[in-house]
Amino acid sequence: MYSEIVMDHFRNPRNVGRIENADGVGQVGNPKCGDIMKIYLKINKDEIIEDVKFETFGCGSAIASSSIATEMIKGKSIHEAVGLSNKAVVEALGGLPPVKIHCSVLAEQAVKSALYDYAQKNNKVIKGLENYKPEDDEIHCQH
Amino acid sequence: MYSEIVMDHFRNPRNVGRIENADGVGQVGNPKCGDIMKIYLKINKDEIIEDVKFETFGCGSAIASSSIATEMIKGKSIHEAVGLSNKAVVEALGGLPPVKIHCSVLAEQAVKSALYDYAQKNNKVIKGLENYKPEDDEIHCQH
Amino acid sequence: MSKKLYLDNAATTRVKREVLDEMRQYFDELYGNPSSQLYELGRKSKQAIEKARKTLADFINADEKEIYFTAGGTESDNWALKGVAFANFNKGKNHIITTKIEHHAILHTCEYLEKFGVETTYLDVDRYGLVDLEQLKESIRPETMLISVMYANNEIGTIQPIEEIGKIAKEHGILFHVDAVQAFGSIRIDVNKLNIDLMSMSAHKLGGPKGIGGMYIRKGTRIDNFIHGGGQERGRRAGTEGVQNIVGFGKAVEIASRNLDERAERLTALRNRLVEGIKNNIPDVVLNGHPTRRLPNNVNFSFKYVEGESILLLLDMEGISASSGSACTSGSLDPSHVLLATGLDHGTAHGSIRFTLSEEITEEDIDYTVETMKNIIAKLRAMSPIKNDEDLKKN
Amino acid sequence: MSKKLYLDNAATTRVKREVLDEMRQYFDELYGNPSSQLYELGRKSKQAIEKARKTLADFINADEKEIYFTAGGTESDNWALKGVAFANFNKGKNHIITTKIEHHAILHTCEYLEKFGVETTYLDVDRYGLVDLEQLKESIRPETMLISVMYANNEIGTIQPIEEIGKIAKEHGILFHVDAVQAFGSIRIDVNKLNIDLMSMSAHKLGGPKGIGGMYIRKGTRIDNFIHGGGQERGRRAGTEGVQNIVGFGKAVEIASRNLDERAERLTALRNRLVEGIKNNIPDVVLNGHPTRRLPNNVNFSFKYVEGESILLLLDMEGISASSGSACTSGSLDPSHVLLATGLDHGTAHGSIRFTLSEEITEEDIDYTVETMKNIIAKLRAMSPIKNDEDLKKN
Ligand SMILES: Cc1ncc(COP(=O)(O)O)c(C=O)c1O
């Protein structure tokens, strides 16, 4: 069902945990839908993501998506990181089953949401997040 | 499906054939229904059935019913023979499947019909055949 | 009686050794539920099903997504007819065209659908069992939603002009269902070339297990589900899959596809030998079905002046298993509706025997069968009060 | 990972060795079509079916003539509902009463029947999954033709008050269908004592093969046929019988009936050990289903703050096969309709795991499972952004 890479990231997720006094925190999803992702960013003055951690409530691919997303943005500048697409996450994972694609979307949104939080707190504008509204991004599961 | 006795009579039918110049001949059934039985009787002056033969077009139980019926009336007086019931045929055969009961009915009718023929030719009345009309006895298969 | 000759392969077939071998581990080793994708055992079952699906799809030139597993040919036939009829329920289309010689799975389903307002036209067949394309065209109405014609008949083996019928159906925008239960595995079928929208298949006619069938549904076909419940078969046919049976079905199809042409050729030769043997050795017989457009393994004769069941019982005593009419109706008193539709009179129809061959049969077996039949027919005719065609036609 | 522990016996079971042994000869030795009564091979198949039928009948105190073989529990459920609904088609009776926690084979069939004018009342259940008899009585209308309530739930194991429901149905002259797929084989069922008119059974839940089921139909019940065609099953369910599967089903029932009570007792003890083990070793868990009125082999817990699929994947890595919700819905994103009906919030429902035991399980296996779950839940909770019930209830 899942690729080797997904299973590897699920089994040994990278960057699990929290960052106290993080520079940016983003949380997306909700328990009703069965997925929540929370991303913590430590960003230095050169706008490089020095550290990133995640917490996820969700299925195997949600955990794997969070894990790989943190790896993909760690050490990147915030301007690069904001370009992380769910498609890139899916590709990096070696594919996801169709019913699980939304997990990669959540990962993209969690990263964006954390960056947005950082931008708000620091009164910055990140290209690509100008019109970002966290609440718009919410996936509504159908219940 | 069939009892041992049915199979024995089917395999080795008794009294197969015709009697030339028979004293009574009866034929019942029709090809449409898939069964025809013809019974030939040789009856002596004491009204005893000296010989009996049959010809049958039909299924295994039709052949077995004819065979055992001829055995049951051979050597009997015509007054005994007229009492041969389909029930007696079924019992003597050790039973018949429900869908095959009509074969025993045909055997009873064939015997009656042959006795009737004899009675007609010889201007006799056989008790139990007073009101017998061969055509009434015809089984109508449903096509 | 030491000889054992099974000549009723249209009723069902022996499960092939290779098929059983393939099935074996799906009973107590790989027994997972294919819906359980979160553990190995479940995934293995699912993979096994998908492998079988691909085998079937390739065999008839379909896409895997167009193949569904059912409990048999009968369920597939029911699904096709009821599924299309109910998809059109209260929508103005309510007419089905089929033939008088379909299997009861089709005929009784059509009868049943009457109570839902469905009307059926039953096409006649000629003395060989072939439908008339002109009559088919004339029967088409604006309300016609489905044409259902069997590929090959189970009793007399006649093969219908499926490609021509497919063309007519397509021209008129009418769905075309084919009951291919008898043809599947012995004739090469290309659902695209033939314009088939729906097709019924069954495993136990080609060396697979009993109780498993297949249904081809062309992508985009408007048809209701027939069995509702869990999400199996991509949500189209609910119920825990008979995994072991599906595996066996797949294997049987794989074997059938391997040497289909040679097998058909060999069977045709044996079939013709049996036909000639009977014709040349037994008087007053009628070959039922078409002389050449017939299944490679089907022989069906009427033996005048005698009745079928008696023949079968005597054949059984000589170790030969055959059938009289179709397997489903044996035990019934009515002569076969198929034979009557070809114009046979009742009396003659009653004396009909079907021999359906398998790969295991040899020329010696055929000759033994001819010899045995010669004796049986002679014995029964000696016992019969019917001696000529005049007697036969009475009543 | 050397340990292999299959704890998903409500999804399906390993076919028992004795069952397979019994089936074996029906593939390539006794392969006759049961409709072919005129030769030995066909009669043997028929006898085998009738033997299995008698085993089932005796087991539930029915008459052999009241037992029909189908392709599985799903087909039986479809037959019961559609058969009764269509027998009443356009006759004024058009109302079915069932529950919110039925299997999808029932729920989706009811939904489908809407297009034929059928209305369904779905009864609520309490937090333990029990239906309310008062609500049932209030739901009865003059048009009610059928009450369909499952014997035991497949997810949470709750056993319904079937006898009481049977009484109510009888008092009102309404047919009573019971989906006994999960209960059959582990609970003694007497269809007469319980006033059951129709009952669905399935072989693969009790060590029999997949793709074969049973249907009890009380004599005199007005129900349409579901699959039309040949005269099999006394003209009530057409299609060449899956003889080998029927034989396996019969054997599985025979085995189940042998030591039913001891087995239930042993499983209940194991079940309770698992329930206590989890309760005592893992905080923030909810036992789903009724504490005592539940299947002897069913354990279902919600583990707060974590999600079910992750648990299953980690369990699989430790060699344990279990399920999250019902097998049919795994892979779907919705939490189980059964758990929601018992009043669980979505978040908690997402973290539910079902363990269903078999005779093969030992106390050590149970303890291993508890230990493994303890570690898995700790690991996932460490990763979870949800830490308490407040978080859980957001949204
Ligand atoms: C032409 C035809 N259609 C349908 C069927 C029914 O298939 P099954 O026996 O798999 O139910 C048969 C065989 O009995 C058949 O010969």
Ligand SMILES: Cc1ncc(COP(=O)(O)O)c(C=O)c1O
């Ligand atoms: C309660 C219940 N009903 C019906 C079914 C369907 O039975 P089957 O899997 O044989 O189609 C199942 C099992 O999946 C079940 O648990």
